[in-house]
Amino acid sequence: MKPENLLELQDVRTHFPLTKGTLFPRLTGHVKAVDGVTLDLKRGEVLGLVGESGCGKSTLGRTIIKLIRATSGQISLSHEAQGGVQMIFQDPYSSLNPRMTVFDTLAEPMLVNGFATRATVAVKVAELMHTVGLAPRFMRKYPHEFSGGQRQRIAIARALALKPRILIADEPVSALDVSIQAQILNLLASLRKRLGLSIIFISHDLSVIRHLSDRVAVMYLGKIVELGSTAEIFAKPQHPYTRALLSAIPLPDPDLERNRERVILAGDAPSPINPPSGCAFHPRCAYATFQCSQRQPVLARQGTSETRVACINL
Amino acid sequence: MQAQAKALLQQIKPTRAPRYDEDHGTSLWADAWLKLSRNRLALLGLLTITFMTVVAILTPWLAPYSYDAQDLNLGALPPSGAHWLGTDTLGRDLLTRIMYGGRVSLMVGFLATAVSLIIGVLWGTIAGYFGGRIDALMMRTVDVLYALPFMIFVILLMVVFGRNLVLLFLAIGAVEWLTMARIVRGQVTGLMKMEFIEAAISMGIPRSRIILRHLIPNVLGPVIVYTTLTIPQVMLLEAFLSFLGLGVQPPMSSWGLLMSTGVESMEEFPWLMIFPGLVLALTLFSLNFLGDGLRDALDPKSAKE
């Protein structure tokens, strides 16, 4: 393990079996939601993970926190990250138990895992609430009494309860009002600084990723197709898929916007049950050659650039 | 940091620090209670049921006569000052018989429902929690039991073990839990997809705690409602079994039995059927109103602002 890394993934695959029948199920195939991801998370960085709906971002997150067992591959945590990885879920309406007060929600994991005793837990809950910008006097309230943004703060506080070094934020603002989104993003940015967290930030909103991330990983159909620093990827995207994604962001200058090159993504993403042969992107790629349908590209550095890209035509 | 947090704690109004497993009777349940107390019919139902339960408990001290004191000279008198609801063909005071019958009917109703509640909630929760093959196996079992003819099962029990009140509770409870299990299983299956369950699992909350603190409290609403619907069902079942001679034995009685014997002499002595029938109907309506009220009060949609 490299010393600057907190987390390393080596060729991680998460396949869901597809079955017919319930009592005597027959295996009919696999959903290859995560299909060979090699990735590292450095100390203190925010790694943005982008990709279309259904490409396996959430499944990768759930695999890292061990909610789902990886089918194959290695997930290693550095010694200092042994405290664990916690996840902030997408929907603050479904991620909080409607029958538990804020106090119960935050106290439960600390008490169960020995991070607090009955005597100290109230103080710790108050601390946590303060950390995420909630007044501790609300600790006896139930989730339905809070707004979406406040609920997401509670969910963030819960994720922090066990003092993880790594957070996985799975589209933490996509269910919120636009006016609230910035507050939650700023909170995450400030928590990262104050607590020295490393964050895997999942989103399909590229402007948010650009604003928050140090590095970006672009995911397509269960695989990482491009991985590099945010500055480099946004200035000079290399993979045709990344270029297509980026060209979909509107530019602020109308002249630029009118004259820019547009890469249109044809059709829907293929199914992760029967991914295309070779490069999974080739059926939608404007530059695809016969070779693309034959050879699986590997994530590798191209020329002098630090960014790694999985494309055989570069 | 500690000092700062202590200062923050001062903001929390209650003088005592909140305890971990303290019963929280606030908010959602307080809301539900508020909504219930605004529902006149449901409240009336609750009062009626409470009143009947209290009377049933105190019957040995309240009843004007003894339930088996016969006086054939008094055979089948209409309501009067001495016998408010009249007497039956054996000259026993009908009010007394109804009061004692209520003890049996309410006890069968509550106990059999409790049996079905416990089995049904556990069965449904386990099936929904584990899903997959366990779920399929458990729910197919329920389907099979559903298809079994209930009467044959009860008659068999009675033949083997003799007539017995406890057996009656068990037999009825053993049938009623099937629907409860289906309801709970459906709810739990839905809940298992919620992210708060995933959050709890990923934070190392033990399985028993997830079931007790995260799943069961969230299925309580529909369970309570279905429970209030089960109690009258069970009482009718008991009436039916007693009518067939499989329920309680004379001289003890139940509302169902009183009514069905009353039917036999309906034309000569109509009060023998009317009064037990009224009490039974009142109970059924009260429970139905209470059940409807609880369903509305616990509706999560109306709990959200």
Ligand SMILES: Nc1ncnc2c1ncn2[C@@H]1O[C@H](COP(=O)(O)OP(=O)(O)OP(=O)(O)O)[C@@H](O)[C@H]1O
């Ligand atoms: N428990 C599961 N069983 C079977 N298939 C699953 C399961 N969870 C996810 N999948 C499938 O795996 C694929 C990836 O899903 P995932 O939720 O990881 O995508 P995502 O990138 O997070 O999408 P979104 O942006 O919509 O959240 C999808 O095809 C999905 O249907």
Ligand SMILES: [Mg+2]
């Ligand atoms: Mg997702």
